[in-house]
Amino acid sequence: MGQDGQDNGKYRIESWGGSRYILQQLLYSCYGKHGLIREKYRKANHEPKEAVMDFKDVMYQRRAVNFFDPEQPVSDALLRELVETAANTPSSFNLQPWNLIVLREPESKGRLEKLAWNQSKVSEAPVVLIVLADRSGWKEGHSVVERNFQEMVRSGSMTVEQREWFLGACGSLYGASEERQQAFACKNTGFFAMSLMLSAKNMGLDTHPMDGFDMEGVRKAFQIPDNFWIPLLLAVGYFRKDKELLPPKWRKSYTDIVVSF
Amino acid sequence: MGQDGQDNGKYRIESWGGSRYILQQLLYSCYGKHGLIREKYRKANHEPKEAVMDFKDVMYQRRAVNFFDPEQPVSDALLRELVETAANTPSSFNLQPWNLIVLREPESKGRLEKLAWNQSKVSEAPVVLIVLADRSGWKEGHSVVERNFQEMVRSGSMTVEQREWFLGACGSLYGASEERQQAFACKNTGFFAMSLMLSAKNMGLDTHPMDGFDMEGVRKAFQIPDNFWIPLLLAVGYFRKDKELLPPKWRKSYTDIVVSF
Numbered sequence: 001m002g003q004d005g006q007d008n009g010k011y012r013i014e015s016w017g018g019s020r021y022i023l024q025q026l027l028y029s030c031y032g033k034h035g036l037i038r039e040k041y042r043k044a045n046h047e048p049k050e051a052v053m054d055f056k057d058v059m060y061q062r063r064a065v066n067f068f069d070p071e072q073p074v075s076d077a078l079l080r081e082l083v084e085t086a087a088n089t090p091s092s093f094n095l096q097p098w099n100l101i102v103l104r105e106p107e108s109k110g111r112l113e114k115l116a117w118n119q120s121k122v123s124e125a126p127v128v129l130i131v132l133a134d135r136s137g138w139k140e141g142h143s144v145v146e147r148n149f150q151e152m153v154r155s156g157s158m159t160v161e162q163r164e165w166f167l168g169a170c171g172s173l174y175g176a177s178e179e180r181q182q183a184f185a186c187k188n189t190g191f192f193a194m195s196l197m198l199s200a201k202n203m204g205l206d207t208h209p210m211d212g213f214d215m216e217g218v219r220k221a222f223q224i225p226d227n228f229w230i231p232l233l234l235a236v237g238y239f240r241k242d243k244e245l246l247p248p249k250w251r252k253s254y255t256d257i258v259v260s261f
Numbered sequence: 262m263g264q265d266g267q268d269n270g271k272y273r274i275e276s277w278g279g280s281r282y283i284l285q286q287l288l289y290s291c292y293g294k295h296g297l298i299r300e301k302y303r304k305a306n307h308e309p310k311e312a313v314m315d316f317k318d319v320m321y322q323r324r325a326v327n328f329f330d331p332e333q334p335v336s337d338a339l340l341r342e343l344v345e346t347a348a349n350t351p352s353s354f355n356l357q358p359w360n361l362i363v364l365r366e367p368e369s370k371g372r373l374e375k376l377a378w379n380q381s382k383v384s385e386a387p388v389v390l391i392v393l394a395d396r397s398g399w400k401e402g403h404s405v406v407e408r409n410f411q412e413m414v415r416s417g418s419m420t421v422e423q424r425e426w427f428l429g430a431c432g433s434l435y436g437a438s439e440e441r442q443q444a445f446a447c448k449n450t451g452f453f454a455m456s457l458m459l460s461a462k463n464m465g466l467d468t469h470p471m472d473g474f475d476m477e478g479v480r481k482a483f484q485i486p487d488n489f490w491i492p493l494l495l496a497v498g499y500f501r502k503d504k505e506l507l508p509p510k511w512r513k514s515y516t517d518i519v520v521s522f
Binding site for chain 2: 052053054055056057058059060062064080083084085086087088089090092093094096098099100101102132133144147148151152155156157169173174178179182183186187188189190191192193194195197198199202209211212222223224225229231232246247248249250251252253254256257258259260261
């Protein structure tokens, strides 16, 4: 919390008087992390807006926006920072079975738009990610599986002798059936996609996760191999300020979520 | 960023002199959001630690911890706050196909531990969540599907006349095959589980997502209906401070993640 008046009110500690609080806020607004002077310095040096939001602000301010400003680009540096932040996502045995195809060109976004129920946000967003879930990302010989094993041995969290155990566990948990392969790929890529959406919000970017597309059509158009499921498309950009956001959607409560049988 | 010395260094703006910065930091450390006096007040009133971490700190400080302090409980209020924060997660057509079984009692955690490769964190963690992905959460008549539709109509984002279209879209995207049902349930529950892990870190809690368990055994032991897949167990508690964390694991780089075909 903290950047909007409502929440700051909580910290105006009632019985201690407000003057020191006001002085502190004033100094903070000039020099602090989000400070005016600091921001001016960053702008003058063409640095992107610093990613310093409080976690809960990110959770509550992230929205699936329907309108992107086609005039406001997302730089390669910003996209890289976004992906590298989200890359810290945990995964089953650290197998990270996710990949992205990055679309920026009007031609490729236009082809995707036609396969995505003609949703105009696909071409309006400066970046659209085709998010891929690798159903083969648990197999012996897969480059990430092998690299992951090497790195675990190097860091001492596994020994060379545990290779058979490691491959056996991956095979039985993630490869034993088609439904296990699908669950492994989609769950972990779900972790990653959530991190992408939240990390984007933290960087001042907006996103829209999309399910409405012809998966086999997209597979064909972008020559995506069969080992990948395509759990979502993710539009990334800046909300178009002349549009209005819909009110936040209904969410299940604690008692809706927690069950027992 | 911002709570550790290393990052604060970035804001000690070189050419402007440090004295005002130091005064501001001093005042902030007493009265600010994370302030000492504020924290003392909260402790005296038995309020939980306020959740005010910066987003990137949460992303980088979240770790799958192997050792939980069995003496440090997680209150019902804290668990509820955790679940309600994560409940803000987006989902396919807002269908939120996730549920949780909450285990706290030694007896039920002990039963789960035996089915989860005897991992002692299952009984050591004060709370263990059995995370459920509802493969039927797209069907006409399902309570969440119906409630969601009513709420969309109420908020004006859909009309009553769009009911057939809505149910048809859900059916074709999420219900048309077993692999689509599995992808729908596991991807969205992956979003939710990621939000849970990050929200927990923000509240000072630690987590460990676990795949190593006998799914059919857990289903039977906890009478979980067949419409649910069990994508993970999630241990929740406080890291046991006399243990050491392993170094962060290797992660794929931007160029490992971004592909084209």
